[in-house]
Amino acid sequence: MNPIDKSIVQPALDSFLNREVYLHLETTNGAYAVHSQESSMTVGAYIRNGLISFKRGVITGDGPYRVGLKLELGWVYAEGLTDFEMDQEGQLLLAGHDQEGRLAVALELSFYPFDL
Amino acid sequence: MEQHVLVVFPHPDDETFGCGGTIARFAKSGVPVTYICATLGQMGRNMGKPFFATRESLPNIREAELAEACEALGIQHLIKLGLRDKTIEFEDPEILITRIERILREVRPSLVLTHYPGYAVHPDHNALGDLTIRAISRLSVQDRPIVHAHAFARDCQDVLGPPDIVNDISAMSEVKLAAIRAHRSQSQLLLARSADGHFKDQPAKNSFSHMLKQESFWTYHFS
16 A cells, blocks of 8 residues: 555546445554553444445545545544555555554445455 | 474464463373464554554564464464454353354363363453363363363453462473564564563563463363
């Protein structure tokens, strides 16, 4: 992955507009957050292969970045994004890594399902 | 002397951090070791330091790391259950118990290493440890292997008492370290922290160097 460049990520988001696309969205503070006393709660959530369609998608902020995808009936939102990668098939990976390089948040879009 | 050791853990690297020295000791003395690894650790947050894995590349990377670690430890037979990280407790238990029971009847281990259900912190650890215990319970009493269960919850000693199996693995520390290094996406941060003294304020029993000297287990007593 590379540090987010909005001038690349914004057109990448636009390439998914008004299509049925697969979404991976997650956030985590680590399965051992409480055990290692990094936090008072272990918190995480993920959606793997949610099927969505959005009519407006924007990346904003000065880094870490935020992304909002406006759906017909709702929103997809992520903050803390720092890095991106786009593959040849057009799969867009956005992730937020902490100072140690650990993944804390991810928002990914794809025209075909993510591997299980 | 054990005849065959069966190791059952959910994530690539559980076998190394928890009992790599113990496994290496058995393998070195000629005891066959079979490892059931349930997932590919797809949802780990460690991506290497500096990070080199992505959420999408992590499973393949961890699968290759696992092969290298098994080679280092002397695990000859690896069975991957193909489950997804963080989901074991939500699967139909009956299907998984049956799969594990079938492997038990085929491998006929004399000893099983798995997580102590309820005292192994990660939900996948607790779930798979429980499924494994339930699978073993289905064998007749004389066919049941001994179970050395790995526990590391903060309260485990308060509830379970001190571990009854304490393995001195200092002769295997280099082998265990090689397996830890093989799991590079998961261990680079730990190794970097260990090198810069990050853990020096922790109790000696939790220290990185202690992990290379001793591994402790509780014999599981079937009710």
